[in-house]
Amino acid sequence: MSKYAYFPGCSLEKMALSYHQSTMETTRELGVELQELEDWNCCGATTYFHVDELLAYTLVGRNLAMAEKMGYDLVAPCSACYKNAYFTSAYLKEDQDLADHINYALEADNLQYSGNTAVKHLMEVFADDLGMEEIERKVTHPLTGLRVAPYYGCQIVRPKKDHEDVEGPVFFEELMTAVGAEPVDFAYKLRCCGGSLIITSRDAALSLIRDLLQSAADSDAAVIATACPLCQTNLECYQRLVNQEFGTEFKIPIMYFTQLIGLAMGIPKKKLGIGTEFISVDSVLTYAQKSE
């Protein structure tokens, strides 16, 4: 059984509890153990970097140090947490000065980080570490005919880690195909949802959310699958406000990719956190039919 150090992030405590629940259910089913980092702290999201860069890296460093102590790779379901952890680890490794500053601070909590922990987004665990074949094996209720808009968002692919193709990733589509669904050509799959702009620059965020919803509607998507709690919250919880602002009539369910995988694996909807949405996902549930 493969094991990871699990960093849920602040949103998964309550706001995106369903993401946490569906994550735990699906990984367990697939033989992956996620051991939560004990006493993890906020990663700083994007907002901390607006104020103090060094302290922001330190916050992330504490979580990385704890993962290193556990001896497992770090896995983060939230794209912002993932991005922060990945790059903090990378910068610490190449910049001795930064490492010294941060380790000096970490000493206060009896921690040190030497840069040897790999950081993965939760989707990488499914798409790369487990692989599509492994997931297909566990699918009992293929989501045949379900038109999914695979919404990557921004921070799961950007900034570049190496020289990979960031303009045409296909791993999310492949994952959806593996669970029997039909990923649609979603033109804005890499476009930002606005993140924290929903608070600080609401006009811009609503415009971005509207464009995303419209794009999904144009592709006849029955559901938008997300990989980040901010994306999910923005697209779902503010859909009503978008309709109000722009006179649109969107009613598109927004689900976490883990929930869709869970449905395809026959896991009961309650366990996947389904029931706390603003927009009903009942239409999606009908697609999870047991295959013969």
Added chain:
Amino acid sequence: MSEKVGVYVCHCGTNIAKVVDVEEVSQWAGEQENVEIARDYKFMCSSLGQDLIIDDIKEKGLTRVVVASCSPHMHEKTFRAACEKAGLNPFLYEMANIREHDSWTTDDEVAATQKAKALVNAAIDRVVHQEPLEPIQVEINPNTLIVGAGIAGISAALELADAGNHVILVEREPSIGGHMAQLDKTFPTLDCSACILTPKMVDVGQHPNITLLTWSEVEAVDGYLGNFKVNVRKKARYVDEEHCTGCGICIDKCPFKVVDNVFEAGLGERKVIYRPFPQAVPKYPVIDVENCVYFLRGKCKACQIFCPTEPNSIDFEQEDEILQYDVGNIILATGFDLMDVTRIPQYGYGRLANVFTSLEFERMVNASGPTDGKIVMRDMETAPKSVAIVHCVGSRDNNYNVYCSNVCCMYSLKFAHLIHERIPDAEVYNCYIDIRTPGKGYEEFYNRLLEENTHFIRGKVADVTDAVRFPGEEGKLIVQVEDTLIGKQRRLPVDMVILSPAMEARYDSREVSQLFRMGCDFEGFFVERHPKLDPVATMTEGVFIAGACQGPKDVPASVSQGAAAAARVAGLINLGTVMMEPVRASINKELCSGCRICNDLCPYNAIVFHDDQEISEVITALCQGCGTCVAACPSAAITGAHFTNEQLFSEIEGILWDVREKQAVPV
């Protein structure tokens, strides 16, 4: 052994003298063993400086000379010639580089002077062990191999052939003409490309001095300047060139078509037996074996059935031929490939139907192209009412190609003009970062365009998408770009988008360069001997380059380079013989154990093994003096002339002069 060494320390103005205390170095040198005279002088390379050496050799009977100055790349030749003029063998001269290796690397005067002493000492200690050597005379075979028959190769071939020299012109495709044959009009004159190219093509095809091998590739190259042996694979056309009249009935009757991804850039089709274009030279068609029903399933044979010649010109049994040629020089003119723009997904090529590459568009506007010169969308019918032309696709971009591709601004302007000409009401947008029009008549061409109603938008296109955001965008391609001159993001709804992709090196340029034993740069373009002063020669003697294979360039520049390479070759042919450096390896027969380790290591295949005596021998003329075998021989049986062990070890000991004498001064 006592020699009389003359040491000359150059100031090089302030280049050396500013950092190195040249007077001190010169004085110090004069006190060293074997040194007869030491001088310092402002500019050793000047006539007066050279005279110092010449006079000293004559008057003081110098037997060795050391000049401490710049890099051998600069003036080794100068000072060797000076020695020779004074009657001293030029290989009894050694150079110490106290500029590029010393004064230009540091501001620390103490350290620099100390290092200069070390370098000079090394040169002195080495030079006393040097032997006089005589250059090797090499005959130049008057035949020339030219690889690639695009406009650069054709220019080179005609220059040489018209001057009475024999040329073997090898072309990979079934016809000569290269990319230029695909173009419609050429900037800035808007001459029809085929009209100006085909006369040259006909010339080549009919020239008595040109052996034209199309549908052929060079497979092996052996030898050296003046004496190359090349193997050319003449691929089977399955058409008998002796009897074929080029009537083309076989092509008419062939029942099968395939997409032509080469000449028609995927926009049109051709038959399975085909000529790439009507004015192809030579006229003989070629059968595409991978798609021919006869070769796949043994059926059809329509071409053979309808061929009117007696005997029949279709020969399914034809085989590839390997032809061998002896040539004196080689010119590579292998051209370029257009970048694969699916590498830039945000421009939508391949996903969005009406996004075209420049080469596709050239074929479209070409009168003999797949649309008979009509500008239409991917449905091959509807004319676009609005077109956006995107400059700098994959050029000037750290993420793809850093360089500017030279020609795209001009042809993008050309496209705008052609669209206005054929669709007078069309809206045309050129989205650019800069308009680069350096050539003769190019800026004037741009001015002409400025009066034609093209919308010039200064901004590099960010996205080409079909995702609608605003009314009026339905069914269109939207080009999203910042109009930097007004500082606003704009969305341009258009029917068609033309991309101007980067000009890249041929996909196999690295393999080709290895075949001819010369180098490629980081991007895959062939490396010239000197970017400013010698753009058509390479570091390999006897191999020259011309045209886009050396770097992105337009037709006039390619023609110039083709002619330049031809002139260099003609000069060598005219000389008849050439002197080559005697820096060669030789194997001591007594010491050779016959282990043959050196045989396979030699990059120039210059070592032969004599089975009867069971020893190896270096073929002096083929040897390029790289030293690999010298280092590898476990019996130390191989000597590298002018780089003997004795010379090299003396040089090393010379550098360590201050450590040797336990004056540990950090340098």
Added chain:
Amino acid sequence: MADKPTFSEEVSNLLHASHGNPLTTCIQCGTCSGTCPVAEFMDHTPRKLIGMINADLKEEVLESNTYWYCASCFHCTVRCPSEIDIAGLMYALKRYSIWNHTYSEEFIGPVFSETFVKSILRSGRSYEPVLAPSYIFSYGVREFLNEAHTATNLMLKGRLPVLPPRLKRSENFKKMANRIIPMGEAK
């Protein structure tokens, strides 16, 4: 180099540890601004802002709303042909603006960010209810009511935390932060 640095030099210093190329390598191609999904809301596009920085137009840059609209989606950074970290620049300008208190009062971003940071330092994890006052009163009446409506729904669905979080090693956490704060502070 005892002279006061120019504004462009100041910004270069801010980006000293950045993994992108210097701002001076900008060829003003406009790819960033063409790509930016919120460019239409900015008073100066990202490209223009970089031009202004290179021209030392300090006041205009600091008054601009450009970087407060940046969602840090990094699309500009990955496409920039000169490989400048433009999103990183936006972060740097936000920090500069907050440290030197040069931001306009109408921006919600700065106050929200400061409140967020304080709440993290206090309890180690984010707690949405404590953030609300930092922005909700800057909204107009209609938006205030809308936000209250959304918040109520979230609460009813059990998606808003009720109690503030607490770290186990809260003391250590604060000590850790204090080891950085004197260093991180700019004056």
